[in-house]
Amino acid sequence: xxxxxxxxxxxxxxxxxxxxxxxxxxxxxxxxxxxxxxxxxxxxxxxxxxxxxxxxxxxxxxxxxxxxxxxxxxxxxxxxxxxxxxxxxxxxxxxxxxxxxxxxxxxxxxxxxxxxxxxxxxxxxxxxxxxxxxxxxxxxxxxxxxxxxxxxxxxxxxxxxxxx
Amino acid sequence: xxxxxxxxxxxxxxxxxxxxxxxxxxxxxxxxxxxxxxxxxxxxxxxxxxxxxxxxxxxxxxxxxxxxxxxxxxxxxxxxxxxxxxxxxxxxxxxxxxxxxxxxxxxxxxxxxxxxxxxxxxxxxxxxxxxxxxxxxxxxxxxxxxxxxxxxxxxxxxxxxxxxxxxxxxxxxxxxxxxxxxxxxxxxxxxxxxxxxxxxxxxxxxxxxxxxxxxxxxxxxxxxxxxxxxxxxxxxxxxxxxxxxxxxxxxxxxxxxxxxxxxxxxxxxxxxxxxxxxxxxxxxxxxxxxxxxxxxxxxxxxxxxxxxxxxxxxxxxxxxxxxxxxxxxxxxxxxxxxxxxxxxxxxxxxxxxxxxxxxxxxx
Numbered sequence: 261x262x263x264x265x266x267x268x269x270x271x272x273x274x275x276x277x278x279x280x281x282x283x284x285x286x287x288x289x290x291x292x293x294x295x296x297x298x299x300x301x302x303x304x305x306x307x308x309x310x311x312x313x314x315x316x317x318x319x320x321x322x323x324x325x326x327x328x329x330x331x332x333x334x335x336x337x338x339x340x341x342x343x344x345x346x347x348x349x350x351x352x353x354x355x356x357x358x359x360x361x362x363x364x365x366x367x368x369x370x371x372x373x374x375x376x377x378x379x380x381x382x383x384x385x386x387x388x389x390x391x392x393x394x395x396x397x398x399x400x401x402x403x404x405x406x407x408x409x410x411x412x413x414x415x416x417x418x419x420x421x422x423x424x
Numbered sequence: 425x426x427x428x429x430x431x432x433x434x435x436x437x438x439x440x441x442x443x444x445x446x447x448x449x450x451x452x453x454x455x456x457x458x459x460x461x462x463x464x465x466x467x468x469x470x471x472x473x474x475x476x477x478x479x480x481x482x483x484x485x486x487x488x489x490x491x492x493x494x495x496x497x498x499x500x501x502x503x504x505x506x507x508x509x510x511x512x513x514x515x516x517x518x519x520x521x522x523x524x525x526x527x528x529x530x531x532x533x534x535x536x537x538x539x540x541x542x543x544x545x546x547x548x549x550x551x552x553x554x555x556x557x558x559x560x561x562x563x564x565x566x567x568x569x570x571x572x573x574x575x576x577x578x579x580x581x582x583x584x585x586x587x588x589x590x591x592x593x594x595x596x597x598x599x600x601x602x603x604x605x606x607x608x609x610x611x612x613x614x615x616x617x618x619x620x621x622x623x624x625x626x627x628x629x630x631x632x633x634x635x636x637x638x639x640x641x642x643x644x645x646x647x648x649x650x651x652x653x654x655x656x657x658x659x660x661x662x663x664x665x666x667x668x669x670x671x672x673x674x675x676x677x678x679x680x681x682x683x684x685x686x687x688x689x690x691x692x693x694x695x696x697x698x699x700x701x702x703x704x705x706x707x708x709x710x711x712x713x714x715x716x717x718x719x720x721x722x723x724x725x726x727x728x729x730x731x732x733x734x735x736x737x738x739x740x741x742x743x744x745x746x747x748x749x750x751x752x753x754x755x756x757x758x759x760x761x762x763x764x765x766x767x768x769x770x771x772x773x774x775x776x777x778x779x780x781x782x783x784x785x786x787x
Contacts, residue, residue: 267554273561
């Protein structure tokens with residue numbers, strides 16, 4: 261049975277060839293190939309990990325941004341509210357002040373009016389006195405033109421005077 | 425219709441009978457088939473194709489043989505070293521320097537170079553570069569060139585996606601690494617055995633494929649040759665035996681979990697386990713050899729049918745048979761492509777499993 265009897269020559273050449281192939285491929289093919297594959301797999305894994313990290317970072321940044329936005333919005337609202345309050349306060353103050361000023365003005369005007377009135381009255385009194393004196397003078401002048409009358413008047417005056 | 429079926433059955437039976445060198449022909453058709461066999465002997469043709477040869481026969485045109493003569497290297501105890509080309513034998517008809525190619529139907533040395541000493545045929549040490557040896561050298565060169573260029577591609581563009589032939593080899597390399605070596609041997613030790621496993625896988629796979637290519641430099645039946653599979657199995661055997669740790673040997677000679685009366689007084693289990701050391705590589709050898717050889721024989725058998733038809737029933741029958749034969753051979757070729765991969769895979773996987781067993785740590 262030729263087919264199932266290993267041939268010595270072929271066994272020899274096969275052993276030699278296979279050892280050579282094994283040695284050469286191990287040194288010059290499998291080692292670099294397996295190293296390169298490992299390296300690439302590591303680098304891919306590393307890239308995936310860093311992508312994952314970047315994603316997390318992005319999510320964190322996004323949430324930070326949202327927080328900042330929210331805070332900014334709140335700040336703005338607070339500022340607006342404050343501004344409104346300040347405005348109202350200023351308005352109220354201004355109103356109060358204006359009112360006080362007006363009142364002050366009114367009261368001083370009143371006082372002036374009073375003093376004007378007083379001085380006018382005094383003047384009128386003086387005028388009335390001087391007019392009365394003038395009139396009295398004229399009347400007296402007239403009535404005392406004659407001695408008779410003077411006498412009569414003097415008598416009259418005398419009559420009035422009570423000698424008690 | 426009935427006649428056709430009968431003829432086909434006869435041819436099929438005769439084909440089987442040729443393979444088994446028996447004669448179970450139908451009485452009715454016996455003469456015709458025997459006549460055809462005289463013109464064309466499929467058994468001989470098939471054995472010539474799957475066997476080794478001292479020259480590489482490419483084709484025969486008429487009476488002229490086109491073949492590549494190969495160097496014959498012999499060492500005889502009587503006459504020392506002899507180196508000459510196989511063409512000196514003139515297709516096996518002549519003898520040269522006292523050597524000739526043995527002939528005769530029942531000669532166990534048929535087809536081998538023998539030296540005639542005292543009228544007896546004696547086999548010298550035969551280091552001849554035969555057809556299979558040349559095929560081995562060619563495939564070795566292809567293997568080395570292929571993977572060194574692939575390694576170059578990895579060096580040239582590290583950390584990049586593979587390109588060209590590199591991307592064809594990478595899935596296989598990764599497959600052997602992850603699904604064969606790592607899975608069978610374990611994370612810690614697989615790197616030590618990976619170069620051997622990769623080499624064995626690609627060696628078997630490439631030679632299986634080259635065996636399917638009918639023209640030079642393919643067509644040699646290298647992985648279907650028992651010498652080649654024997655050497656491969658021996659490598660696995662040697663590596664397994666030398667990698668065996670204490671637990672491996674304890675497992676063989678004092679198998680745990682087995683009733684004591686299977687070990688003492690008759691060491692039945694140790695004997696079974698010990699023979700297993702040799703049976704495992706022996707089965708590796710036979711499995712690869714038989715699968716590839718069978719594939720070649722069946723493919724050649726289908727082709728022989730064309731010539732059997734042609735010789736027995738005329739040229740037209742030959743052409744008619746060719747339609748079916750070619751269809752069957754195409755189917756078989758596809759099947760053999762699958763087998764080429766599966767056998768390479770199985771050999772590698774089992775080798776890895778044996779290494780895994782030899783180096784297994786305490787569980």
